[in-house]
Amino acid sequence: MKVCFKNVWYPDYEKKSLVRGTFYVDGERITFKEPEHIDAMFVDTLVTPGFFDAHSHVAMSLFRGVGDDVDLDRWLNEYIWPLEARLNDDYVYWSSLLACMELVRSGATTFLDMYFWEKATLEAAKEVGVRPIFTPGIIERPGWEAALQRTEELRDLGALVGVGPHALYTVSMNILPDVVKFAKKNKLFLHMHLMETASEKAYIHNVLGEEYLRRLEEIGFFELPVVFAHGVHLSEDDLSFLKDKNVVVAHCPQSNMKLSSGLFRWDLAKNNGVSVAIGTDGAASNNNLDFIEEMRTAVLLARGVSGKPDVLSPIEILEAATSVPARRLGLALGEVREGYLADLVVWDVEDLSMVPVDDPQDWLSHVVYSAGTQAVSDVFVQGRWVLRSKSFVGVNVSEVVEQVSKRRRAIRKEDLIR
Numbered sequence: 001m002k003v004c005f006k007n008v009w010y011p012d013y014e015k016k017s018l019v020r021g022t023f024y025v026d027g028e029r030i031t032f033k034e035p036e037h038i039d040a041m042f043v044d045t046l047v048t049p050g051f052f053d054a055h056s057h058v059a060m061s062l063f064r065g066v067g068d069d070v071d072l073d074r075w076l077n078e079y080i081w082p083l084e085a086r087l088n089d090d091y092v093y094w095s096s097l098l099a100c101m102e103l104v105r106s107g108a109t110t111f112l113d114m115y116f117w118e119k120a121t122l123e124a125a126k127e128v129g130v131r132p133i134f135t136p137g138i139i140e141r142p143g144w145e146a147a148l149q150r151t152e153e154l155r156d157l158g159a160l161v162g163v164g165p166h167a168l169y170t171v172s173m174n175i176l177p178d179v180v181k182f183a184k185k186n187k188l189f190l191h192m193h194l195m196e197t198a199s200e201k202a203y204i205h206n207v208l209g210e211e212y213l214r215r216l217e218e219i220g221f222f223e224l225p226v227v228f229a230h231g232v233h234l235s236e237d238d239l240s241f242l243k244d245k246n247v248v249v250a251h252c253p254q255s256n257m258k259l260s261s262g263l264f265r266w267d268l269a270k271n272n273g274v275s276v277a278i279g280t281d282g283a284a285s286n287n288n289l290d291f292i293e294e295m296r297t298a299v300l301l302a303r304g305v306s307g308k309p310d311v312l313s314p315i316e317i318l319e320a321a322t323s324v325p326a327r328r329l330g331l332a333l334g335e336v337r338e339g340y341l342a343d344l345v346v347w348d349v350e351d352l353s354m355v356p357v358d359d360p361q362d363w364l365s366h367v368v369y370s371a372g373t374q375a376v377s378d379v380f381v382q383g384r385w386v387l388r389s390k391s392f393v394g395v396n397v398s399e400v401v402e403q404v405s406k407r408r409r410a411i412r413k414e415d416l417i418r
């Protein structure tokens, strides 16, 4: 597929603004060299890189609305873990299809996932056309090594992978050094929940001490790229320690607020030089996978808790939502650049939420502070057209709705959902 984007506006993160120019999708990649023929053309509109959901559990969409009114402890122990014990490939496949469609509809083209039954999710992601990055969840219990095996299998299937020790309260220092060793041997990054709740903080301080990050450093944890999900209760000392450690914090504001886990301080992370990306977490704690909404919540929260309306500029938010995690993981995507993978969102600049403008630079503000999913017109992932004039290309929406609903009813029948 060869697509021309003629005189379009797109973000340039070095210039810190939208710039105007003509570029192309040629096969899987972006180029500024005109191909011999063109299959499709977009003119005079806004095009951004696809969003990078830096922390997700897409298969949890099946559990949307379950355990709405409890904290993380009770939510996991009384609702989620008992339900997950009943999951299988079939449930995960349909649930992932629903999730991948929600992501694409909101302009997300990559998601960094931690879960189980990844092959079913891989299949669903391929059908929708979105790019998964898998970090099979490691929880310390007999047979935990299976997660490492799944990581190798997924890599052999051509999927992008990392290593996913779930959290310091589910993975102890008994096995964490082996997990890090595996990641190092395979040159993979680490993805772990960290400091999501106050009770997790108390647990970590109790077991590993306040210098717990140094314990991680001693086992070589920071010799690899690291994505920490949440980071709500990271102290300023923690943040200053993390500054030069190759760490990205995946900020999941809606999940954190819904579970009453606390409020992440993006302003403090920024002051301490720690990179921040944005994640949806799962639909069971969010409760949707609308990335645009997540991005907006993140910036509004940062403004609200810091008391500083200029704490983050729209272009900084967009960069965190696209390029920051990709760059840290060494992936050539998340920017309109020669040779980068063609993950692009074409915006409907005539959508009610995108007008008025008196200068196209206004679109930057509109995407961050105003747009809804209805303003996402077309989405390309690695050059494949996956959302075309607001319609999914590879999936039958009503079939997915019907099949997911059927499985949700089946779970309810087993009396698993109270």
Ligand SMILES: [Zn+2]
Binding pocket: 055, 056, 057, 193, 229, 281, 282
């Ligand atoms: Zn999570």
